[in-house]
Amino acid sequence: MSSEEYPFALCLTHDVDRPTKTYQAISGALGALGRGSPLRAGYHLRTLAANGDADPYWQFDRILDLETDLGVRSAFYFLDEPSLLRDAPESLASPRRWIEHAGRYDPTTGEIADVIRRLDDGGWEVGLHGSYGSPDDPTRLAAEKRALESVLGHEVSGIRQHHLRLDPATWRHHAGLGFDYDASLGLTDDVGFAYGYRTQEPLSGFQVFPLTAMEIAFPDPGDSYPAAIAACERLLGEAEREGAVFTALWHPRLFSEREFPGYSRLYRHLVERALEMGAWVGTPRAYLEEQPLGPLGGAGRATDSA
Known part of the structure; x- marks a missing residue:
């Protein structure tokens, strides 16, 4: 299809912070x-x-079934938070680091490694979710990238930093390590195109996908589903008018209807409506490969985050 056949693009992403409760x-x-x-x-x-499917945060099968039913694919970014005792003993005095350490997982072993390979085999994108202390630590980032690639057997092209943290040099570190794009630029407390309607290119050959909407920034669909739908429709309408790249983030645990009522339903509505409107829907990596909206452009406002 030519670029004129797609009024806008919807990139689907998931940050795997804590796969188990x-x-x-x-x-x-x-x-x-x-x-x-x-x-x-x-x-x-x-x-x-x-454990396994009985754990309310372990929602991989539900997401894969939903996206397969809709005929779309998304990107999953996996976190490799360092062990405080083994990898980062200097951080033992930091309450923040203890919180990040709690519930950590090793993406190279067990069920989570099996899930990563299953996603990759099924056409989903697997990327890195940079650990809390990694935005200004290229050595740590490189180790996390190698570990994830050891599971996949090939390089990863995308990254999003945990908590959307960016340091002035983060994007240079990302580009230097061989990432093709970053998806960390965005807001956690509001939805919208605050950083523009298209990807940005802060470094030659390296793209940034501004985050349009994180699920928790919508009106709570469990409290007022109509308000959440109205916000979703407003964003989709703006994306269509502007020919935008709409990047959405849904954490896997929020697909648990028992724990987070309404969020899975809202995600399905977002994807279904985008498809009905004729949008291109897929992963950031596929967007870069296919260029469904034509040449990359940067309509974003200036930022000193990197």
Whole structure:
């Protein structure tokens, strides 16, 4: 198809922060008890013993089934947060690093490595979710990239930094390590095209996909699904008018209807409506390969984040 046949593009992405529910079960139970809900507290505590498909955060099959049903593919960015005791003992005094360490996983072993290979074999994109301390640490980034590539057996082209953290030199580090693009530029508390309607090229041959919408920045669909739908429709209409690249982020755990009601339904609506509107829908890597909207352009505002 020619570029004129696509009014806009929708790039689908998922950050795999915590594929299983661990310490969140305790905090959830305490919160439920504080609200006078012992049954809900009991539910959270039971999830501590859950594993595999029974774990409410392990939503890979649900996402793959949903996207296969819609005929689309997305990108999954996997996190390799360092072990404080083994890899980053200098961070033991940092409360923030302890929080990041809690619930960490090793993407090179076990079920998660199997999922990574399954995604890759099925046409989904696998990228790196740079760890909390990596934006200004190219040595750490290089180790994380090598570890993920050891599972895949080939290079990865995309990255998004954890918590969207960027340092003035982050993009230079990314480009120097062989990444083709970054998807970290964006907001966590609002949706919209704050950084422009197309990808940006801060370095020759290296592209940046501004984040248009993270799911938690929408009105909570569990509280007011019509408000969430209205925000979604507004963004899709703006994307169509501007010929934009709309990049969406949905964390896998939010596909759990029991834990986060409405978010999976909202995601399906977003994709279905984009397809109905004639949009190109796929992964950032596929967008760079196919150029469905024609030559890359940069309509974004200036930023000193990198």
